[in-house]
Amino acid sequence: MTVFDLPARLDATNAPAIEQQLLRLIQTDKPALLVCNFAATDYISSAGLRILLLAAKTLRQQGAELQLRQMQPAVADVFRLAGLHGVLNIQN
Numbered sequence: 854m855t856v857f858d859l860p861a862r863l864d865a866t867n868a869p870a871i872e873q874q875l876l877r878l879i880q881t882d883k884p885a886l887l888v889c890n891f892a893a894t895d896y897i898s899s900a901g902l903r904i905l906l907l908a909a910k911t912l913r914q915q916g917a918e919l920q921l922r923q924m925q926p927a928v929a930d931v932f933r934l935a936g937l938h939g940v941l942n943i944q945n
Contacts, residue, residue: 854884854885854886854887854888855878855882855884855886855887855888856888856890857874857875857878857887857888857889857890858890858892858893859871859889859890859891859893859894860893860894861893861894861895861896862894862895862896862897863894863896863897863898863900863901863904864896864897864898864900864901865898865900868898868900868901868903868904871901871904872904872907872908875887875889875904875907875908876907876908876911879908879911879912879915879917883915883917884912884917885916885917885918886917886918886920887908887912887917887918887919887920888919888920888921888922889905889908889919889920889921889922890922890923891921891922891923891924891925891928892922892923894924894925894928895925895927895928896927896928897928897931897932899935902931902932902935902937905919905921905941906937906940906941909940909941909942918942919941919942920942920943920944921941921942921943921944922943922944922945923945924943924945929943929945
């Protein structure tokens with residue numbers, strides 16, 4: 854299991870850098886399970902959602918899994934409103 858700690862805000866400002874870090878981690882470490890830790894994250898935009906969907910797709914292609922953990926209620930609401938609770942593995 855590999856844990857990736859997300860920043861307080863995940864939006865268009867920092868999404869490209871986070872995407873690069875996540876994809877590099879996936880390609881280099883090839884984790885069977887990648888856990889994105891949302892403990893410090895209090896805001897996510899559609900740009901943030903997009904990179905998590907990309908990471909999940911990339912991991913699935915490698916036979917691996919993405920889990921999202923320790924989501925704050927406001928962030929979890931964004932995932933629910935976007936209809937992603939059934940698409941992504943969210944563990945709280």
